[in-house]
Amino acid sequence: LRILNIPLEFILLGFGNLPELQILLFLVFLVIYILTMSGNILIFVLVVADQHLHTPMYFFLGNLSCLETCYTSTILPRLLVSLLTGDRTISVSGCFAQFYCFGCLVTTECYLLAAMSYDRYLAICKPLRYAALMNDRLCLQLAAGSWISGCLICVIMTCFIEIDHFFCDFSPMLKLSCSDTSMITLVSFILTSINTPCPFLLTVTSYVCIIANILRIPSTTRRQKAFSTCSSHLIVVTVFYGTLLTVYLLPKTNTLKALNKVFSVFYTVLTPMLNPLIYSLRNKEVKKEALRKVIR
Template identity: 45%
Template sequence: MTMEKINASFENYFVLLGFSNWPHFEIVLFVVILMFYVTTLIGNLFIIILSHLDSHLHTPMYFFLSNLSFLDLCYTTSAIPQLLVNLWGPEKTISYAGCMIQLYFFLALGTTECVLLVVMSYDRYVAVCRPLHYTVLMNPRFCYLLAVASWVSGFTNSALHFPFTFWVPLCGHRQVDHFFCEVPALLRLSCVDTHTNELTLLVTSSTFVLIPLILILISYGAITRAVLRMQSTTGLQKVFGTCGAHLTVVSLFYIPIMCIYLQPPSGNSQDQGKFIALFYTVVTPSLNPLIYTLRNKDVKVAVKRLMGCD
């Protein structure tokens, strides 16, 4: 009876192995990840607050950038606090319900970011290629609809997809060879053939990764043509400043995601997958605010106004 209770209790938890193969490396990782996480919180909150307080930043570009900052805050928080707890202490468990919630939000927020980056590229396309119609095309109501559509598509995709992962029968052990509950890592625990699940993951990933990426590239192809026809040096610098920042963010997000999700889970090196995932969950969200603000004159002027230096 006691053994049954132990087994029943064990079935309610997963063990996140994370980086336990390198126990002496964990404390270094803890410090580095904590620094990146704090940077993510401060940087993204700064963009959200500044965009809200300064009326000059009440434009579609900064509205979508605020959405991206809030999204990055949620995205990194869905995995990093649990990782920090596991790195600091000997126990590396997460409850079954906690694992489900983490997987659902991680999928939802990741998908939302894919769609939101397309929306941001469309905003830049209209600003550069159709400047005279910009205020009409990117009116506040349409911007809100685009933002809502991004969030709804992400959470809907996750709601349809993540149950397939948890319906798969698992083997006796619950040791997830990852630092958070991710689909490929969970599928490796299955005792049955998971080719159908892998195909489903590949199809949905292709839909929400490749199609948005193609649309982004099409937008920037049109922007490049428009930029080459420009005569003003100031205009060129401004376009390269805003569009270059967005393209950098797109690259930092899409390249790691494609390395993980556009191949079968069985085709990934587990250790390699962990470090790639660490990059797009920890490093990318912390760099986004820096990329958008370091060389952004509008933000610098807004900060001066906020501090009363203008």
């Protein structure tokens, strides 16, 4: 394999250019990982255990928490090992496995956030028909469609294909290829053009309708109550898509390489940690009722 110029392993350079901060970064990412896992697992347990949370909104929130648990676990454990031991190598098969899981989960999250925004749209703009429209069957179809879409898209991408990043992402892997990458670049462009803008535009459209509907409510109290039901999801969507689009739309230059890593940390590490905090600490049903019952 060495003679044929096929690498046996990749090197994830990560934050290796900051040797004096390795221990500090390890502790920071370790705390983030513990908070992310405990927070998302707690939300998932609450949604499953409490009958009062068996509603469409919390059904999707439970799916999101499960996704974030898997999402974080594909990236942070390997990063923690490299920061603690200094070993930044990863096998070819391990790198492709990480890339597949990451791609699958990030695509699923795009669709899941779109499904959650559609749920909030129906709850606010079609309140009288909400229970009939957002029934159990539709909830299952939207959730299953999100997971299946993420898996299928990444299968297609993976079948067609020293890394300067902290996880196996598409662009750094493509730079290492010694063969013609025009086909995979074209396939990537087509799939990305279909699967990222579609859920994003659906999410934006839903919130345009939601905000327009809220502004027409005459009562200030009712407006505040209506907006509070979707503000948590709007915060998550803004942080997730804002950093994700910044990473993939910024020019891939050496000057912006470090900035890309920083923004990648936001949507791969910080967003999964903040999701349970944003959804639970601002929600009385979760904070006061469900948590109290589970503790008892």
